[in-house]
Amino acid sequence: MSNAIRDLLFKMADDALIIGHRNSEWTGIGPMLEEDLAFSSMAQDKIGHAQALYKILNEVLGEADADTLAFKREEKQFKCCQFVEQPIGEYDFSIVRQFLFDHAELIRYDMLTQSSFQPLAKLAKKVKGEIKYHVMHADTFVKQLGNGTEESKARLQSSLNYAWYLSLGIFEKSEFENELISENIFAGEDELKKRWQEKIIPILEAANLKVPATDESKIVYGGRKGFHSEFLKPLLDEMCEVVRTDIDAEW
Amino acid sequence: MGEFENEIQNTMNTLDPRIKRLSLEPSAVVEKTNSHLITYEVFHQEKRGKHVTHVGVVHASNPEMALVMAKEVFGRRGKTTNLWVVKTSDVYTFGSDDEDMFETTPEKTFRDPAYYKVRDRIEKFQQRQKPL
Numbered sequence: 001m002s003n004a005i006r007d008l009l010f011k012m013a014d015d016a017l018i019i020g021h022r023n024s025e026w027t028g029i030g031p032m033l034e035e036d037l038a039f040s041s042m043a044q045d046k047i048g049h050a051q052a053l054y055k056i057l058n059e060v061l062g063e064a065d066a067d068t069l070a071f072k073r074e075e076k077q078f079k080c081c082q083f084v085e086q087p088i089g090e091y092d093f094s095i096v097r098q099f100l101f102d103h104a105e106l107i108r109y110d111m112l113t114q115s116s117f118q119p120l121a122k123l124a125k126k127v128k129g130e131i132k133y134h135v136m137h138a139d140t141f142v143k144q145l146g147n148g149t150e151e152s153k154a155r156l157q158s159s160l161n162y163a164w165y166l167s168l169g170i171f172e173k174s175e176f177e178n179e180l181i182s183e184n185i186f187a188g189e190d191e192l193k194k195r196w197q198e199k200i201i202p203i204l205e206a207a208n209l210k211v212p213a214t215d216e217s218k219i220v221y222g223g224r225k226g227f228h229s230e231f232l233k234p235l236l237d238e239m240c241e242v243v244r245t246d247i248d249a250e251w
Numbered sequence: 252m253g254e255f256e257n258e259i260q261n262t263m264n265t266l267d268p269r270i271k272r273l274s275l276e277p278s279a280v281v282e283k284t285n286s287h288l289i290t291y292e293v294f295h296q297e298k299r300g301k302h303v304t305h306v307g308v309v310h311a312s313n314p315e316m317a318l319v320m321a322k323e324v325f326g327r328r329g330k331t332t333n334l335w336v337v338k339t340s341d342v343y344t345f346g347s348d349d350e351d352m353f354e355t356t357p358e359k360t361f362r363d364p365a366y367y368k369v370r371d372r373i374e375k376f377q378q379r380q381k382p383l
Contacts (some may be wrong), residue, residue: 034309036321140319
């Protein structure tokens with residue numbers, strides 16, 4: 001059972017770390033001061049979630065400490081979905097990604113408040129409020145831009161089309177799926193995906209966006225098993241650059 | 252007022268329609284990208300039941316967006332229970348020339364509770380209530 005929990009924690013933590021790092025790339029170049037601050041602050045929240053999850057891996061499951069897990073692993077060892085690895089693109093893509101990713105996060109953490117694995121249930125209760133704000137932020141922008149000018153609508157729609165199959169990769173199942181469900185640790189990716197679709201589709205429609213049709217064969221899987229896009233390696237190289245200059249330094 | 256306005260010939264479009272600001276680069280073309288944004292005054296409440304305090308301004312296109320912005324700009328440190336946002340143009344205020352209406356108020360100390368020295372009378376009263 002501990003391997004199932006380990007797998008779940010790693011994929012959640014790696015998603016949070018990588019999206020946090022990506023979104024922090026907007027710091028200083030956000031579209032306006034207030035938004036620069038808000039987006040940076042939310043990126044910090046994500047790094048915080050990653051840290052908390054790595055801490056559980058360390059303290060409960062005997063993995064290395066959070067810094068080691070974040071900065072000293074190889075690309076192959078990361079379990080994040082390929083969606084979070086994608087470059088920030090233009091703001092429309094970053095907003096669409098936040099919308100699709102954080103709606104899934106909010107539902108995932110909400111489901112995990114019921115987890116039989118207590119450390120995770122406790123963490124889920126603690127950070128739910130933060131993610132609620134991330135979702136509110138994304139919803140507000142999606143609604144605003146979707147009902148905005150021709151340009152804002154077109155940009156949002158094309159980013160949604162681009163993001164769609166990547167975002168469905170969030171729900172890639174692992175070999176431990178049945179175990180997680182039967183042990184009441186997590187109600188499963190299928191359940192999460194179902195709830196996610198019920199939640200996001202009405203919002204997209206209210207924003208005058210067309211929900212892309214889904215061809216199962218086009219969903220971008222692989223991340224959960226260590227197969228990543230060409231964008232993860234350069235991200236890790238940059239993120240770990242300082243640590244690698246002196247791998248044994250004390251911080 | 253009119254004189255002052257004449258002094259600033261070279262103004263630029265700002266996010267706050269009430270204020271004309273001097274452009275430091277006369278030839279610069281100011282993009283109107285954000286011209287649809289208005290300002291909202293932000294009020295911060297530390298604890299439930301406590302009154303809200305004005306803390307600043309955010310730019311936003313609607314009240315919801317204003318709250319989203321206010322949350323991180325003014326609520327990301329310390330304790331916050333709630334925030335209010337009010338469209339800046341919905342705030343009514345006295346003219347700065349009319350400040351003289353308030354000038355003599357500080358002299359009217361008879362309106363302060365501390366003006367009345369009643370401690371000795373209270374003590375006398377308490378003495379009288381004591382059983383002999």
